[in-house]
Amino acid sequence: MIIFQNRFMDREEAKVDMEDRGYQFGDGVYEVFRIYDGALFDFDNHLDRLVSSAQKIRIELPLSLNEIKKMLMGLVKENSLVNGTLYVQVTRGVANRTHHFPEHPKALLTAYTKQSERPFETTNKGIQTILMDDIRWLRCDIKSINLLPNVLAKQTAKEQGCKEAIFHRDGIVTEGSSSNVFIINGNDLQTHPANNLILNGITRRNIIGLASGLGLNVKEKPYGVEDLLASDEVFVTSTTLEVSPVIGIDSTVIADGQPGPVTRKLQERFEGRVLG
Structure with a gap:
């Protein structure tokens, strides 16, 4: 199911109109939720971000927030999903193809669930990454379905046997192609500030809160590629990668090629939050 x-149906019934603006223009936003033991993790913050993204590109949601919340919870229950993800997308709807907004748009909401295991291999062993120029637009705070630069970066990483690409803009590290990036030096935890150049990840927010509880000095300020490569530890966060240590960036080995001790402590705290 x-x-x-905006309504429940079997997947086989679904048909995308050729003039859906999401299909033609990428005119829409999306959100990915994680389900642990049948429960939607940090549900309200994900919903708030979906609303925020829609507002930023001037899409009026087709249903009330309460209606959307009930429908999504109902979908997870209907599909008996225990562990996996919930994908939600809202487009501006179907209209004659013109670049400007249609006169009376009717936004369309789509959602589906996917069963998947947690990323224990990447969280336990760490990941290899590459550096790439950040060629994206200047509104990365919007979770837009326009993801072509991210797709190209992820494909390049895959072709080089890596899990993620880390973006930098004029020498300043921004984020990964589908994750946020943190560096650790001594007792300092640093990540790019949540402005228009990155997506303010839900897992990112959780880690910042947990880091403060561990007595780490959290710094949300820009840092350079040189700082990244010279860090004691590096890790990335996302809904699907959770807290994954970075053990290599191009030819640079990070933390002797092993997940670092501070990253491990943050993983333990995150695990406690996941398990409730």
């Missing part, structure tokens, strides 16, 4: 065009 899925949600398509």
